[in-house]
Amino acid sequence: MAIINFGGTQEEVITREEFPLDKAKEVLANETIAVLGYGIQGPGQALNLKDNGFNVIVGQRKKSKSWDNAVRDGFIEGETLFEIEAAAEKGTILMNLLSDAGQIAAWEQIKPHLTEGKSLYFSHGFGATFHKQTGIVPPKEVDVFLAAPKGSGTSLRRLFLEGKGLNSSYAIFQDASGRAKEKALAIGIGIGSGYLFETTFQKEVYSDLTGERGVLMGAIAGIFEAQYEVLRSKGHTPSEAFNETVEELTQSLMPLVAENGMDWMFANCSTTAQRGALDWKGKFKEANKPVLEDLYESVATGNEAAITIKANSQPNYREKLEEELTELRNSELWQTGLEVRKLRP
Ligand SMILES: NC(=O)c1ccc[n+]([C@@H]2O[C@H](COP(=O)([O-])OP(=O)(O)OC[C@H]3O[C@@H](n4cnc5c(N)ncnc54)[C@H](O)[C@@H]3O)[C@@H](O)[C@H]2O)c1
Ligand SMILES: CC(C)(O)[C@@H](O)C(=O)O
Numbered sequence: 329m330a331i332i333n334f335g336g337t338q339e340e341v342i343t344r345e346e347f348p349l350d351k352a353k354e355v356l357a358n359e360t361i362a363v364l365g366y367g368i369q370g371p372g373q374a375l376n377l378k379d380n381g382f383n384v385i386v387g388q389r390k391k392s393k394s395w396d397n398a399v400r401d402g403f404i405e406g407e408t409l410f411e412i413e414a415a416a417e418k419g420t421i422l423m424n425l426l427s428d429a430g431q432i433a434a435w436e437q438i439k440p441h442l443t444e445g446k447s448l449y450f451s452h453g454f455g456a457t458f459h460k461q462t463g464i465v466p467p468k469e470v471d472v473f474l475a476a477p478k479g480s481g482t483s484l485r486r487l488f489l490e491g492k493g494l495n496s497s498y499a500i501f502q503d504a505s506g507r508a509k510e511k512a513l514a515i516g517i518g519i520g521s522g523y524l525f526e527t528t529f530q531k532e533v534y535s536d537l538t539g540e541r542g543v544l545m546g547a548i549a550g551i552f553e554a555q556y557e558v559l560r561s562k563g564h565t566p567s568e569a570f571n572e573t574v575e576e577l578t579q580s581l582m583p584l585v586a587e588n589g590m591d592w593m594f595a596n597c598s599t600t601a602q603r604g605a606l607d608w609k610g611k612f613k614e615a616n617k618p619v620l621e622d623l624y625e626s627v628a629t630g631n632e633a634a635i636t637i638k639a640n641s642q643p644n645y646r647e648k649l650e651e652e653l654t655e656l657r658n659s660e661l662w663q664t665g666l667e668v669r670k671l672r673p
């Protein structure tokens with residue numbers, strides 16, 4: 329285990345050098361890995377595991393788009409592709425990659441197959457942490473652990489194919505066999521993680537729900553809209569407002585942040601930009617911190633889980649989400665984005 333000094337705090341991380349793929353294969357040699365759910369994480373994790381040489385089957389509702397995707401990706405009905413319950417019966421490590429609401433609906437189908445010696449895996453602390461709302465209480469005889477890629481399943485797959493990797497957290501919820509940790513790390517490496525850092529189920533779900541509602545998705549989408557609307561209201565054209573809000577960020581400045589940090593990005597902008605950004609940074613922080621405190625509170629009280637479960641358990645939840653995404657796509661800001669992307673050399 330490598331001990332890394334993260335800005336003054338020592339943390340242990342598991343790298344591919346310390347836990348190589350061969351070791352992961354040794355640990356999981358006798359396991360049949362059943363990936364339950366083939367939405368976004370399902371394909372990324374199942375295909376990476378398969379390409380890495382693990383024994384993988386998929387469990388998915390038949391007559392669904394996800395089932396067709398699994399067939400398209402080479403899983404064969406009756407051999408490596410089954411209904412959820414049949415896959416849960418055949419698998420020895422059940423990877424619960426149904427949607428968080430779907431995991432509640434499917435729990436009674438999965439639970440009877442969690443017999444002694446088997447393992448239950450998640451990519452989120454949601455189900456087990458909010459068990460009062462989800463009813464997901466794993467039987468005592470099984471190992472329960474998670475590896476949670478810090479990014480989209482689409483990126484997990486793309487980076488794997490490029491020979492790179494997304495980082496993941498890992499956590500042990502229950503260690504019945506005494507081998508839960510090595511299994512968690514082996515799966516974490518097998519799905520293509522670049523390195524793994526330790527967490528708990530509760531910390532994973534609290535930080536994940538905060539991050540995606542906050543800076544990673546909700547806040548960024550909101551602040552884009554706010555700046556775009558201000559620029560438009562002051563007479564700027566759509567292309568100018570879009571370029572100054574989104575395109576420059578994704579194409580020019582964020583790659584610099586990714587490469588070498590915020591000060592590096594600042595240092596590669598004008599002294600005029602640096603002066604202003606350093607002055608305004610504090611105001612943005614001050615305005616946003618209370619919103620983020622509210623958000624964390626809403627996560628920690630279980631309110632965000634309740635909202636998610638209620639919304640995503642409706643029979644028409646997909647149509648409703650698609651409607652909202654369509655509205656976003658059709659807004660002037662993102663229609664401008666569509667044209668700007670086409671103009672990229
Ligand atoms: N999307 C990501 O990239 C990502 C990243 C990290 C962690 N996670 C976590 O991984 C897990 C899977 O997320 P996802 O985004 O891949 O899921 P998703 O929303 O794409 O859904 C996955 C599958 O669940 C199935 N499903 C939904 N409701 C069902 C029901 N009632 N009965 C049976 N099947 C049902 C769908 O057919 C779909 O194939 C979640 O715990 C999520 O929080 C997701
Ligand atoms: C990809 C994210 C946002 O990191 C994940 O948490 C999710 O829920 O999809």
Ligand SMILES: [Mg+2]
Binds near residue numbers: 536537540
């Ligand atoms: Mg999430």
Ligand SMILES: [Mg+2]
Binds near residue numbers: 536539
């Ligand atoms: Mg996440």
